[in-house]
Amino acid sequence: MQKYQAYRLAVAPMMDWTDRHCRVLHRTLSSRALLYTEMVTTGAVLHGDREKLLGFDQAEHPVALQLGGSDPAELAEAARIGEAWGYDEINLNVGCPSDRVQSGRFGACLMREPGLVADCMAAVGEAVKVPATVKCRIGVDDQEPEESLFTLVDLCARAGVRHFVVHARKAWLKGLSPKENRDIPPLDYPLVWRLKAERPELTIVINGGIGSLDEAEAHLRHVDGVMLGRAAYHTPGLLGEVDARIFGGGETVDAFEAVRRYRPYVERQLAAGTHLAAMTRHMLGLFHGVPGARAWRRTLTVEGVKPGAGIEVIDRALAEISGLQEQRLARGLEAGEAA
Template sequence: MYEEALATGGKIFAVAPMIDWTDTRCRFLHRQLSSHALLYTEMIVADAIIYGQRDKLLGYHAAEHPVALQLGGSDPGKLSEAVKIASGYGYDEINLNVGCPSDRVQSGTFGACLMREPETVARCVASMKAVTTVPVTVKCRIGVDDQEPETVLPDFISKVVEAGADAVWVHARKAWLQGLSPKENRDVPPLDYELVYRMKQDNPGIFIGINGGITDLDQAEAHLKHMDGVMLGRAAYHNTSILADVDHSIYGKPAQDADWMALRDTMMEYARDYIAKGGRLNHVTRHMVGLFQGMPGARRFRQILSSDATKPGAGPEVITAAFAAINFDIADSNIAV
């Protein structure tokens, strides 16, 4: 995937791993809108895979491919064990989280605090590469706290690539582990896209993708003039319909109108199967509220999914009612697909 992109000049668009959001139900929805976007799991801690409910943590729908598993950890042995376990689930990539700034992650000595320990990250990458044939990648920040990104980031990239990393995805902000909450770390530290661009200029043979503060596909395309890949996070979740234009805008596929009724029917069938297996409707529909942002009826659409889907015994008919609130004649004229 990454080797081919570098060889052909192809670009990769990805939806970022987001804790509590990009679960298998979310990814199934996103895949209905884009056939080519690279999707990521939530971060899953290596210990959870080794000692926890593996099928629940690692299982997913076959339609989700290409899909990457993001791991959290700092112990090379545990990470390699987690990768060996995950190999049976057929993920297309294994990614190591070196960017999450939450207190929980810091207490486990992984996530963004590992920006201070590039040698540890390199050992982790090497141990993961040794037990898998799929790409092993790293998602990082430009630095943490009082680190100087101009010095830290080049050294970090050099070490993880030397250890075997197939790609580096860079969130173009520092993480302030002292003084800022995880939410504030998504917005407060200033973005430094130019630094990340320079990392790509200095490393033409390494796949480097960019993440952070990107809100639409126009911005994504602008970044791809400089970078090998672009990754959207909250924008792709809160304004989900923009994913319907990814295949055309990013991958050059023929433009076509989105078939919203087909999406409705697919999600109803998916929800019906999920409920039959013991799940609840709102576990599916909570990921759908970002559809149709700004379209006539979108507010009512969100209200129906947010309230009716949580009621005892709620079934797929709630999805029908929600879609009926949207004026699709106007929606199709406003959503570029």
């Protein structure tokens, strides 16, 4: 993972979105970006169906496992299991503000217990050889971000953590929904930039509200890496430019090529009994801004959920896009000849 500095551009862990099928699609677009699992609780790892929770395709590397928990011993054991499954990084969630997460004493509420987070990370760091990292907010509720963020980072750094992903917003634990917590609290990018400037020995990745690669490149003048969330999910095509623009080498992959690369994976999963819609739901934004994108989404959405839906649904949706492009090209040529 360090060879390509994969943290320079990462796709955020997003509940119900960044499952294994989503990550394989994203990997068809960028060979270098760091991908993250959805958050998995320590209890689920220790007692649940590990193949369902932790299984992933080898094509996904580099890929990080995000854990949710607050018991150092349980986190250490879950981290050992994650490393044994082949994950390239173990990340602790100190940023999710949902009520369910708070009731389990993990996620953003841990910003109030930086000493406990440091103890957890010390245990994880001793348990695994892969990087042990933290994803946090700048604070919660009435905390002063300059104090809460720097205290958490400094205590974790003393425990051996060298890599932090910082969502540049506070989280309000009462009064705002998880969705509102992604938009309403104001962003404070300069505070995260300052964290890097004052702690140059640490790897600092910035997250929150970053919607384009132009914005990502601007942030990279101040920090080590950028993590994209909703922009990468809703308009995954932008990941096709990541290797060339952010990592300084590699090809640019368009949406058509991504579909071609994803297709064999879809066929394998269909043969294993996976429903088509479980995979195509992550493809809806692939042709964002392209003529025919609406027909693409409609075909995948309507046809993909039908019993027995197969690869032909993707082919049909792709044909609609291609047909519209050919029509536009033909009209352009005719207009040119008329001129």
